[in-house]
Amino acid sequence: MNINLDSAKDTLCKNILIYGYCKYENKGCAFSHTRAPQVNSNGGGQNATVPSISSSFAANSPSDGKRKFNMNTPSFQPSSVSNMTSKFANLSPKVKEIPVFVPSGGAPGMGQSISLLSANNANGSGLSDDLLPQKKFNVSTPSFTPSSFNTGQDFPPNSSAGSQPPATNPYLPNNQNTLPQGSGPSEVYFQQSANAYPLQYHLYAPAPPPRLTIPLPPHETNANSMFIPNDLRETLQKRNEATLQTLPRSNLPDHINIYHSLVPIDKNYEPVSKVWCVPSSIYKVFSNVDGNPYALRKIEHNFAIVNEAPFKTIKKWKQVKNANIVQLQEAFTSMAFGKSCLIVVYDYFPNASTLLEHHKRAGMRTEPITEEILWTYLIQLINVLLAVHEKGLAARSALDLTKVLVTNKNRLRLSNCGITDILNYEKDEEEISKSHNYFQSLQRKDILLLGKLILDLSILTIPNSLRNQSKNELLGYLRTSSTINFSNDFLEVLTKLNEESAEFDLYKFNQRYLTNRVFSLMNNLEDSADFMEAQMSTELENARLFRLLTKLNFIIDRPEAKDWTENSSKYIIKLFRDYVFFQYDEFGKPIVDLSRVLTNLNKLDAGIDEKFLLVSRDEKNCIIVSYKEIRDTIDSVFRNLSRD
Numbered sequence: 001m002n003i004n005l006d007s008a009k010d011t012l013c014k015n016i017l018i019y020g021y022c023k024y025e026n027k028g029c030a031f032s033h034t035r036a037p038q039v040n041s042n043g044g045g046q047n048a049t050v051p052s053i054s055s056s057f058a059a060n061s062p063s064d065g066k067r068k069f070n071m072n073t074p075s076f077q078p079s080s081v082s083n084m085t086s087k088f089a090n091l092s093p094k095v096k097e098i099p100v101f102v103p104s105g106g107a108p109g110m111g112q113s114i115s116l117l118s119a120n121n122a123n124g125s126g127l128s129d130d131l132l133p134q135k136k137f138n139v140s141t142p143s144f145t146p147s148s149f150n151t152g153q154d155f156p157p158n159s160s161a162g163s164q165p166p167a168t169n170p171y172l173p174n175n176q177n178t179l180p181q182g183s184g185p186s187e188v189y190f191q192q193s194a195n196a197y198p199l200q201y202h203l204y205a206p207a208p209p210p211r212l213t214i215p216l217p218p219h220e221t222n223a224n225s226m227f228i229p230n231d232l233r234e235t236l237q238k239r240n241e242a243t244l245q246t247l248p249r250s251n252l253p254d255h256i257n258i259y260h261s262l263v264p265i266d267k268n269y270e271p272v273s274k275v276w277c278v279p280s281s282i283y284k285v286f287s288n289v290d291g292n293p294y295a296l297r298k299i300e301h302n303f304a305i306v307n308e309a310p311f312k313t314i315k316k317w318k319q320v321k322n323a324n325i326v327q328l329q330e331a332f333t334s335m336a337f338g339k340s341c342l343i344v345v346y347d348y349f350p351n352a353s354t355l356l357e358h359h360k361r362a363g364m365r366t367e368p369i370t371e372e373i374l375w376t377y378l379i380q381l382i383n384v385l386l387a388v389h390e391k392g393l394a395a396r397s398a399l400d401l402t403k404v405l406v407t408n409k410n411r412l413r414l415s416n417c418g419i420t421d422i423l424n425y426e427k428d429e430e431e432i433s434k435s436h437n438y439f440q441s442l443q444r445k446d447i448l449l450l451g452k453l454i455l456d457l458s459i460l461t462i463p464n465s466l467r468n469q470s471k472n473e474l475l476g477y478l479r480t481s482s483t484i485n486f487s488n489d490f491l492e493v494l495t496k497l498n499e500e501s502a503e504f505d506l507y508k509f510n511q512r513y514l515t516n517r518v519f520s521l522m523n524n525l526e527d528s529a530d531f532m533e534a535q536m537s538t539e540l541e542n543a544r545l546f547r548l549l550t551k552l553n554f555i556i557d558r559p560e561a562k563d564w565t566e567n568s569s570k571y572i573i574k575l576f577r578d579y580v581f582f583q584y585d586e587f588g589k590p591i592v593d594l595s596r597v598l599t600n601l602n603k604l605d606a607g608i609d610e611k612f613l614l615v616s617r618d619e620k621n622c623i624i625v626s627y628k629e630i631r632d633t634i635d636s637v638f639r640n641l642s643r644d
């Protein structure tokens with residue numbers, strides 16, 4: 001290993017950083033063993049303006065300072081930096097040796113197009129004037145809350161238009177028990193979360209419509225194409241927001257077994273479930289064990305659950321692994337709500353909606369039904385039914401428009417599985433004692449439920465007044481209507497699924513009617529995966545560039561840093577910042593070019609040998625320097641900073 005002894009003695013030994021001591025300290029280790037000074041937990045000295053930070057870190061750190069929070073720790077530092085001491089130490093730049101070009105009298109010349117105009121920087125040193133200690137970052141500074149989100153006062157002007165009647169929220173204290181017009185319960189919970197800082201989506205300028213887009217030459221691109229599309233980003237951000245949403249005040253229990261932070265997620269709160277005919281509600285919760293969010297279903301059962309027997313299918317349900325099911329985690333009873341309730345916990349899918357909500361929500365914009373969507377749904381539901389039946393189970397009431405979730409574009413998941421098995425346990429046991437084929441008959445009923453579900457969705461294409469007919473009449477109407485354009489294949493499948501014959505072989509049905517359709521679905525899924533991968537690759541560099549910018553901001557304009565003179569190594573960092581961000585064109589107009597920033601930062605991060613000219617703001621000093629030299633300087637200054 002090549003170690004530059006000159007620079008090594010200024011570099012803190014990695015063993016000190018990681019272990020707190022170096023066993024080679026007096027046995028030839030060339031690196032510095034001077035320990036960092038102690039953090040004063042009383043907030044003295046440098047830390048006086050940030051007492052809360054210093055005291056909290058001090059409380060957690062051992063007195064010898066070994067484990068002091070340090071940006072230089074191996075987990076944080078990019079590998080290129082940690083290798084720097086050994087690999088590139090002898091390449092560290094000697095700024096004083098870099099040729100300095102001083103133009104005579106600051107005459108306009110080669111540096112003009114990148115001249116840095118700074119009206120308020122009269123001293124020309126490149127330093128900003130506002131280096132006052134009170135400007136230090138302080139965590140106790142009150143945070144900014146947008147006025148429209150003040151707790152309990154205003155609601156955002158764009159909250160959904162008053163289409164729903166006021167509902168009663170059973171979980172709020174009495175004085176706030178009425179929801180404003182048009183706000184679903186979850187929206188109100190969100191507003192009342194005192195610590196919520198909703199993202200202002202409008203801050204991201206949307207891409208202009210194609211007719212307004214200025215045609216660009218083929219080698220140019222605009223900022224929108226460099227990042228993931230706005231709508232995809234917004235969807236993902238909204239999901240994150242929904243996942244992290246909390247409810248500060250409620251009369252819900254603090255925790256139920258290992259689950260805490262309950263937030264109701266029923267969009268249309270109904271006290272009694274239409275499917276199980278017992279009071280039921282669903283909450284987003286967090287697990288104490290793994291910290292993940294889950295959907296917790298509470299059911300107030302009207303019979304006593306005194307032993308494990310009703311839960312006998314739960315183990316099997318937990319074993320059903322399928323892309324089209326909401327995974328069941330566990331089921332138990334709890335007294336946390338004041339009386340015995342059945343609790344069933346599932347995976348949580350933020351902002352998921354039920355098929356009913358997705359296609360038929362009163363007063364809301366819903367996705368119109370097409371034959372292609374119905375084929376996609378059918379294939380996914382048959383896929384999950386095959387997996388469920390294979391385990392000797394039956395989906396039962398999970399095959400309902402209010403229980404099948406849409407978790408992504410055209411992506412279905414069967415949810416709330418296993419609940420009917422628990423609630424119907426005694427009746428099922430009776431039936432099983434009478435007939436050994438009871439579960440097979442339930443599986444046959446699943447096919448009829450599936451047929452009904454697809455039929456219910458298909459009739460959303462016909463006028464409302466014609467929907468209240470019998471199953472056979474509806475099928476007849478769909479076949480003969482001149483306004484409905486379902487293919488013969490689809491109508492045959494729909495009829496087959498709704499036939500009440502004793503025998504139905506799901507595998508044969510699959511082979512006969514769905515094989516060709518599966519290829520088309522597979523094609524769409526592959527396209528979607530390719531799209532997502534392409535989007536991910538546009539964001540690939542973000543973390544790297546963010547770390548680089550963070551480093552630059554840690555270094556530049558530090559209030560306590562005095563050494564920014566022209567001969568200091570830090571000077572070129574500052575000139576580089578000016579070169580990247582504070583450029584003006586030949587007409588004196590600021591250059592706000594994102595691709596230029598990205599190009600420069602990428603070159604800096606890669607540390608390439610390309611040389612370029614940096615000019616001081618007063619245009620008296622010019623330095624020719626390479627990206628590699630700047631990167632090495634930044635690394636060395638940052639190392640020193642994190643060692644102090």
Ligand SMILES: Nc1ncnc2c1ncn2[C@@H]1O[C@H](COP(=O)(O)OP(=O)(O)OP(=O)(O)O)[C@@H](O)[C@H]1O
Pocket residue numbers: 265266267268269270272273274275276280281282295326346347348349350351352353354357402403405415
């Ligand atoms: N696992 C889950 N992850 C995320 N959201 C879920 C999950 N399960 C259900 N939801 C959401 O919870 C909401 C309420 O579901 P629920 O099954 O109670 O519907 P419902 O129409 O009220 O039916 P019911 O009449 O049985 O109460 C739906 O918007 C659904 O999207």
